[in-house]
Amino acid sequence: MYEAERDPYCYPGTDVLKNKAGLTSAGALERFETAMTFARSEEPLPHGRLSASHYRAIHHHLFQDVYTWAGKYRTIRIAKGESLFCYPENIASEVARLFAWLKRHRYLQRLEARAFAKGAAHFLAELNAIHPFREGNGRTQLTFLTLLAHQAGHPLDLDKLDPDAVLQAMIASFGGNENVLADIIAELAA
């Protein structure tokens, strides 16, 4: 999925991420990852104040059974399709900047539905452009967004979520158009 040269996260000569179960087949790892993160997502999430450390704790919670680096920022450059994400040396400062933005905007609380959707889309687009973790960004983003929306009084109905539409909206947001993402969030919150 990711394009990374001589990726120290992978078993040599493969694109399979080193994992706690020692699985060297991509399919087996995918099944293991899905099962483990699903089980963890059924448990109560770590408490926190919607901060950067809270975000890391959520990634750690979901991926702790699979990767030793759960909850830790990546150390290599990664890209998906045309999108080259934040360089690793800038991740900590960019994450700090983004969560300071969220705090300054009072965690998007006390906003009307459309204003919430717009703010949440901006936050999500920025978070995705940073892509702080080697893997598991999408699931952590969605978990955090669900929490943020709930606390802001605009709970999301995830049954309505269309993964392909979200992917297209995320790609558009990387190119600077956050409107499609805002429309999706508004629809999920309606």
Ligand SMILES: Nc1ncnc2c1ncn2[C@@H]1O[C@H](COP(=O)(O)OP(=O)(O)OP(=O)(O)O)[C@@H](O)[C@H]1O
């Ligand atoms: N070409 C792209 N440009 C920008 N963002 C992308 C692109 N392809 C995928 N994404 C976004 O990257 C995130 C997925 O990142 P990652 O693969 O680290 O997470 P994951 O949880 O392992 O995967 P998934 O979300 O597919 O379950 C999603 O938010 C997705 O929308």
